[in-house]
Amino acid sequence: xxxxxxxxxxxxxxxxxxxxxxxxxxxxxVDYFWWYRQHSGKSPKMLMSIFSNGEKEEGRFxxxxxxxxxxxxxxxxxxxxxxxxxxxxxxxxxNAYKVIFGKGTHLHVxx
Amino acid sequence: xxxxxxxxxxxxxxxxxxxxxxxxxxxxxxxxxxYRQDPGLGLQLIYISYDVDSNSEGDIPKGYRVSRKKRExxxxxxxxxxxxxxxxxxxxxxxxxxxxxxxYFGEGSRLIVV
Numbered sequence: 597x598x599x600x601x602x603x604x605x606x607x608x609x610x611x612x613x614x615x616x617x618x619x620x621x622x623x624x625x626v627d628y629f630w631w632y633r634q635h636s637g638k639s640p641k642m643l644m645s646i647f648s649n650g651e652k653e654e655g656r657f658x659x660x661x662x663x664x665x666x667x668x669x670x671x672x673x674x675x676x677x678x679x680x681x682x683x684x685x686x687x688x689x690x691n692a693y694k695v696i697f698g699k700g701t702h703l704h705v706x707x
Numbered sequence: 708x709x710x711x712x713x714x715x716x717x718x719x720x721x722x723x724x725x726x727x728x729x730x731x732x733x734x735x736x737x738x739x740x741x742y743r744q745d746p747g748l749g750l751q752l753i754y755i756s757y758d759v760d761s762n763s764e765g766d767i768p769k770g771y772r773v774s775r776k777k778r779e780x781x782x783x784x785x786x787x788x789x790x791x792x793x794x795x796x797x798x799x800x801x802x803x804x805x806x807x808x809x810x811y812f813g814e815g816s817r818l819i820v821v
Binding site for chain 2: 630
């Protein structure tokens, strides 16, 4: 069973639109979440991290975390074609080195 | 400069041949990882290394082994490669656990086993 589940698998948004991606962990020990972005043919790169309940904003990107439900979401406003990529959610617990990834959401931003 | 370097970037091997994938990092990170990525499956953890000669199996270690003799260098070895090991392999490093566990990835090694 996948311990980090992401939805949707694929998302199409128009340029300038809002993209919303979801991620939930089934492991109650998880304390930390990251969002990585991977452009086609490239390696994953950390986009945002969130470790506390609430919201964190960086430019066009906002992440939310609800620790009670182990749910995080990534929202991209004013989406650009360059945002088209695979978005991977990752989770880890406090004392662990192990970082587990979800299967990802493919985001396509149409010009 | 913070960099994780993987070699080779592309490799074609015949079934039954041995494969050596190498990874280096210049950040003095203690922890290093090997993942494989297949379409629709995300990143699957093969091995973790906590430091020199201190390695632990990840979620899919079967068919793989690792070696870490220097902190900056971590190798993945496939003894007698199988066709189902065709994949893209990513090495990563991080500085610690918990909030410090942001991973820095190499550019990947694409392995095809025929």
